[in-house]
Amino acid sequence: MKIPVVLRVLSVFLLIFSFFLLIPILVALWYGEYHLIHVFAIPVGVNTVIALLLFIGLRSYRGLAISIRGGFLFVSLAWISAAASGAMPFYLSGEIASYTDAFFETMSGFTTTGASILTNIEGLSYSLLFWRSLTHWLGGMGIVVLTVALFPLLGIGGFQLLKAEAPGPSVDKITPRITETAKILWIIYLSLTVAETLLLLLGGMDLFDSLTHTFGTLATGGFSPKNSSVGFYSSGYIHVVITIFMYLAGVNFIMYFRLVRGDTRSIIKNTEFRVYTGIFVVASLLIAMDLYGTVYNSFSESLRYAGFQAASILTTTGYATADFAAWPEMSRITLFILMFIGGSAGSTGGGMKVIRVVTIIKQGFNEMKYLVYPRGVFRIHLNGKVAKKDAVYVITGMVFLYFFLLLVVTFVVASAGNTILTSFSTALVTLGNIGPGFGKVGPTENYAFFPDYVKWFLSFVMMVGRLEIYTVLVLFTPIFWHD
């Protein structure tokens, strides 16, 4: 692996990234926050200088393609450098006093987790709130491009299955070129952004809130500029619009290609799409039945709150319109189980992903058949086709690491004196990029109380979870650095 080649690609990334750091300057100008212009300008300047130095200094590596291993390294470095420089505006403005907190908040943004250390969100300036939400939007798009366009080339756990058997995204089946694919994905993402923003504006939300909430929705992030999250709005219309778009953001983006092409049949036949939709509907109904009569007096109101919270947790968004930690047990447990699942592969949603959960459960039951007929040949089916056996095993490996990491994170969080419920649900909601959990990280709480070492560790965990675990952990294996 040629590290200079990786750094050269990184320098290009930094330049593009700096461009997006200019947007909140426009917001600052609009709201008259002139004292905040430099907090964005400084990291833009620093990034640009570093990027140019790298780009020019390494010009002898021009034209060299990045290797597979280089790709892994690049992805992790990109996320870290985005969080490190994206944290600067919060820190330089003094509105987030500690750099640890600023880094945590920004990593939470770029990983579309939505876990916040802010105790008074509404105390932040407009331009900083806008930047905070924009990190979601950029992170969400970054992950869709990665999973649909780049991960299959790197062979990241689970995507070989998608590539070979097409229950999900497949590069060559959409367009032959990665850049072309990325472009189409951006158009879809932008269209959804415009659609949700307009619908929220129609519901009486102002432009700033419409945009920031849209960013948080489509990235399945969960940052809201309001202390009480979407619960700030009492309008049922707004709840329903955001519920629908959270659900849409958790759908594999390839489905939108197919929809545009009019290929609804393959969408309906798609295993992951069907299971994802089924889980959402069943969970919403279960919770609504539990809430009806105990928390809310009308069934439609129960269903609205149930559907919002179910979509928010299943898609790993993390918005809240109610304090679900105070709901009756059946509702809490249903949400707790949803935390183990996550969105669809190729969506902005985090977690294990529906396709993986379906695959491992099918695989578990499949192995039983061998007990009855030891010499039989049994395969699992996805989308009506036989799944590739090797790819199934890559998925199983990834899921094991997921559970293993859950316990490691639980242990580290507990080392700071937290209860089992808080520690385990913190592990679940940071590794799964969900945001709010139960106990001291519940929907009405925040992450401020954790000591610094836990915040740094959780920042790392959010990145590991967002980058499908393997992408980051592979960097820690000796074989990766061996030539």
Place this chain on the structure above:
Amino acid sequence: MKIPVVLRVLSVFLLIFSFFLLIPILVALWYGEYHLIHVFAIPVGVNTVIALLLFIGLRSYRGLAISIRGGFLFVSLAWISAAASGAMPFYLSGEIASYTDAFFETMSGFTTTGASILTNIEGLSYSLLFWRSLTHWLGGMGIVVLTVALFPLLGIGGFQLLKAEAPGPSVDKITPRITETAKILWIIYLSLTVAETLLLLLGGMDLFDSLTHTFGTLATGGFSPKNSSVGFYSSGYIHVVITIFMYLAGVNFIMYFRLVRGDTRSIIKNTEFRVYTGIFVVASLLIAMDLYGTVYNSFSESLRYAGFQAASILTTTGYATADFAAWPEMSRITLFILMFIGGSAGSTGGGMKVIRVVTIIKQGFNEMKYLVYPRGVFRIHLNGKVAKKDAVYVITGMVFLYFFLLLVVTFVVASAGNTILTSFSTALVTLGNIGPGFGKVGPTENYAFFPDYVKWFLSFVMMVGRLEIYTVLVLFTPIFWHD
């Protein structure tokens, strides 16, 4: 599959089982509990009549060997009929008023779980307390014979690995015949029973308590005739003896064969033995350091309580000398993580088993190597040898079902209005056959408060966990009944 053949084997099982039901009659005679003789005599009589009717009625199937599928059916039927008739003495005596409770308690005994519905254990008569502990001892031995002698023939998840690669028990490597193997295992089990009973007697415990605690230890069960479990005894000597024997009961019984043969080298080289011992030592030290200065004033006392509780939870015994649910968080979390592991394969311990945990983690990391070198060939090693790939996949299938069932059980327990902590830890400690957990099923609590449907369901869950999940679940697949 010929069901009559299965029933004929079951009739032999019922006769042998009835013989053990005679033992508590001797205890009743010794303690003058003459009014309780009939509560044992009745199920003995009923079993004998049923067994003889089946055996004679199905004499035309004499000499027919049981098939693989028949073996699965037999194992589940044996456990159910043992629990159903073993519950009769409790119910007929009126000392456990409801048959649901009696069945739960007996299934908890035979599955070596140790979860109890009794609110006042010491209120039970001697003969019933003895029978209660004897169910552990019988269940523990039953499972060792099954896993070492029978499961490999049935190809139960995980044991193909053991059979092929010998990191654990292997029928043909010990003795050529199953009955011979079973006999040697009984001798080892009896020797350990005699040894622990003698050591406890030396510590000043009376014969009744020594025997019943030994039964609970070697089966990794956890039923104690005392309300405060082993905590009833303040003697450090007794705590240490039981700690050592709990640890020994969690070791693969094949190691004792090797020890007798003087083959200490292969014991020391055994991956599972090393990891099992390592986990026990590290967990004990971690907890001891946490307790030192916060709960106990001396390190040796901290280590004694830490070691006891760590051994109890890791081996899935469930004895307690302290209310660990009230310990500081690091200690609680360490025990919580141990709940996910369990004893060694081929021991009486439950849970996922150390060898499975080791295999899946190695497998998870192994898959990472393929990311760096997609065309490489990477294998995982156990006991210094390459593990059989297919067997690794059988293990992964089993572990997934384990996690899937954990969530299903959590959901059912929560449906009765229990908190997440109670529901999840109930799932963990019943499926893993541990016994006490956290929340309302903590070490100073009991299972009496659950509604009947939860008790029946948990009885089933304990059996599923004890019989390595696949053995029972395979009965629910259509392919099993298909001819």
